[in-house]
C-alpha cells in the first residue's frame with residue numbers, strides 16, 4: 086500500500102474523513118504525538134489498528150472526542166452514567182488538551198477497543214487539525230500513538246511515515262507536535278483518582294482544580310506484572326539501540342555510545358552527542374526528546390547514554406518515558422559503566 090502524506094488543511098482533512106468513514110485508518114496530528122485513527126464504532130477499524138501497530142489486543146485504545154461535553158457523550162452512548170464527580174471539573178479546566186480520563190464505557194464503544202474492560206479512556210485534543218478532523222467525522226476516533234507497538238511515539242509526519250509507511254493509506258501532516266510527549270492519563274473510576282501516565286498536565290495542576298492530591302501510580306513502584314495497569318509495561322517508547330540512563334551528569338564519553346546530554350557539555354565533546362537545552366519550563370526538552378531518540382537510534386552506535394533528567398515541570402513525565410525506553414538497563418555505577426542489564430527488583 087502506498088502511504089500518502091497530505092497537509093492538514095481543508096482538502097487534506099476532507100480526504101482523511103472520507104477514508105475514515107469507509108473504515109480505513111489515517112494518522113493525524115495532535116498536540117502531544119501523532120495518532121493512528123480509526124472509527125471508534127467499527128470493530129473492523131479497531132482490529133486494523135491493533136494489527137497495523139502490532140499491539141496486543143489486551144492494551145486498550147483512547148477514544149478521541151469531537152467535543153468536550155461529557156454529558157453529551159453519555160447521551161450518545163460513548164460513556165455511561167454516573168460520571169465520576171471529578172470528570173466535569175477536570176475537563177472544564179484542561180480540555181481541549183493533553184489530559185486523558187478513564188471513565189465508565191458506554192454501549193456504543195465496542196469491547197474490542199477497551200480489551201473487554203467496562204472503562205474507556207477519553208480525550209479531546211487541542212491540535213486544530215485533530216479537532217477539525219473529529220468535527221468533520223462527528224463520531225469519536227479510536228487512536229493510539231502512530232508507532233509500532235513498544236517503539237517511540239512519532240512527533241512529526243516523517244516519523245509516522247518511518248513507523249507505518251506502506252501500512253496505512255494516509256498521514257495528515259500538521260507539523261511538529263507542540264508538546265512531544267503523550268497525554269497525562271488519569272483513572273477516575275478508582276475510589277481515589279490515580280495518574281496512570283504522567284504528562285504535561287501535572288499532579289499539582291489537577292490538585293489545584295479538584296482540591297485533593299492525585300496519586301501517581303508509577304510502573305517502577307509496581308513491577309509485579311499482574312499489578313500493573315495496561316500500557317504500563319516496563320519496556321515501551323524504546324529505540325532499537327539499547328538505552329542506558331546515567332545517575333550522574335555524563336562527563337566521560339563512551340567509545341560505543343551515542344550521548345544525549347541535558348547539561349551543557351564542558352570542553353571537547355564526542356561527535357556522537359546531542360545536547361538538549363532543558364530550558365526553564367522543560368517544554369523544549371519534552372518536545373525534542375523523541376526526535377532526539379530517533380536521531381540517536383539512527384546513528385548506529387552500540388548504546389545510547391542519557392544524562393539525568395533535570396528537575397522541573399516535566400520531570401515526572403520525562404523520567405517515566407526514559408525509564409521505559411531503557412527497560413531496566415544498567416547505568417553509571419559510580420566507578421564505570423555497568424552495562425549488564427539491571428532487572429528491577
Ligand code: TXA
Pocket residue numbers: 115117118119120121144145146147183185187199202204205206208210228229230231266267268270281282314315316317
Ligand atoms: O497523547 C496521547 O494520549 C496520544 C495521542 C495520539 O492522543 N495517544 C496515546 O495512545 O498515547 P496510546 O494508545 O499509545 O496510549 C494510551 C494509554 C495506554 O497506556 C493504555 O494502556 C491506556 O492509555 N489506557 C487506555 N484505555 C485504558 C483503560 N480503560 N484503563 C486503563 N488504561 C487505559
Ligand code: MG
Pocket residue numbers: 229230238
Ligand atoms: Mg503509545
